[in-house]
Amino acid sequence: MKLYAYCLVEDSHAFDANVRGISGAAVQLLQVENFAVLVSDFNSETIAVTRENALDHAAVVRSVLDRTTPLPFRFGTLVTEKQLRSYISARQPALQTRFAHVRGAVEMSVKIIREVSTEHTKHEDVTSGTSFLQEKRREILGDERNAAEAGEISTWLHEQVETLIRDEQVTVRPSEKLVLAAAHLVDRDKIPQYKETMARARKNRPELHFLSSGPWPPYTFANIGLEFKSQFGVS
Numbered sequence: 001m002k003l004y005a006y007c008l009v010e011d012s013h014a015f016d017a018n019v020r021g022i023s024g025a026a027v028q029l030l031q032v033e034n035f036a037v038l039v040s041d042f043n044s045e046t047i048a049v050t051r052e053n054a055l056d057h058a059a060v061v062r063s064v065l066d067r068t069t070p071l072p073f074r075f076g077t078l079v080t081e082k083q084l085r086s087y088i089s090a091r092q093p094a095l096q097t098r099f100a101h102v103r104g105a106v107e108m109s110v111k112i113i114r115e116v117s118t119e120h121t122k123h124e125d126v127t128s129g130t131s132f133l134q135e136k137r138r139e140i141l142g143d144e145r146n147a148a149e150a151g152e153i154s155t156w157l158h159e160q161v162e163t164l165i166r167d168e169q170v171t172v173r174p175s176e177k178l179v180l181a182a183a184h185l186v187d188r189d190k191i192p193q194y195k196e197t198m199a200r201a202r203k204n205r206p207e208l209h210f211l212s213s214g215p216w217p218p219y220t221f222a223n224i225g226l227e228f229k230s231q232f233g234v235s
Helices: 051-062 081-090 092-102 129-161 188-204 225-232
Strands: 002-009 028-032 035-042 105-113 165-172 178-187 209-216
Touching: 002 051, 002 081, 028 081, 035 081, 081 092, 105 129, 105 188, 129 165, 129 178, 129 188, 178 188, 188 209
Parallel strands: none
Antiparallel strands: 002 035, 028 035, 105 178, 105 209, 165 178
């Protein structure tokens, strides 16, 4: 029988015995080395990628967030108990380092949307070499302008929150309306200040649209599923 792995925790007292997992399965606490792992028994070799299953996975991980900081496994991680114990034993120092990085923190997410410049819109009736070169020049200038604006927004956002975050991962998409997606690792006691800072940022940049969410478990900074898959070939 396989186990479906949700997350690692340091504090086994954070476990809520009433929480239900994938497809309503009971969630168990498995003690391995210095960690506890939230798992469910699973009879199949694969798990369907559905909204319901993803929400079930997230609900289990989130159930411990108020009491401790989990290291979430990637959605769909299926292992045997032997594989799980071997993995944790072999990776114990690295896992301890990861816990030290995220302990006492949560993930906050912010996405920024802006209108992309359309001055370099392509024309369908380019009929001469000169026209073609002019059109390409407009495209290049437009792309450079969008890239410069995206870079400015990224730098500006970092400056707003740099004293409040422990770590960040930012993806910049200069040519898209969703120009920036950022994940911030924020100490729990700094969440109110972080939210106030983001509220001021919205007011200061009315030309931008902000989508903020959190607090979340630190998926971006602590997800261990890909390592697990590469080591054991879990499907």
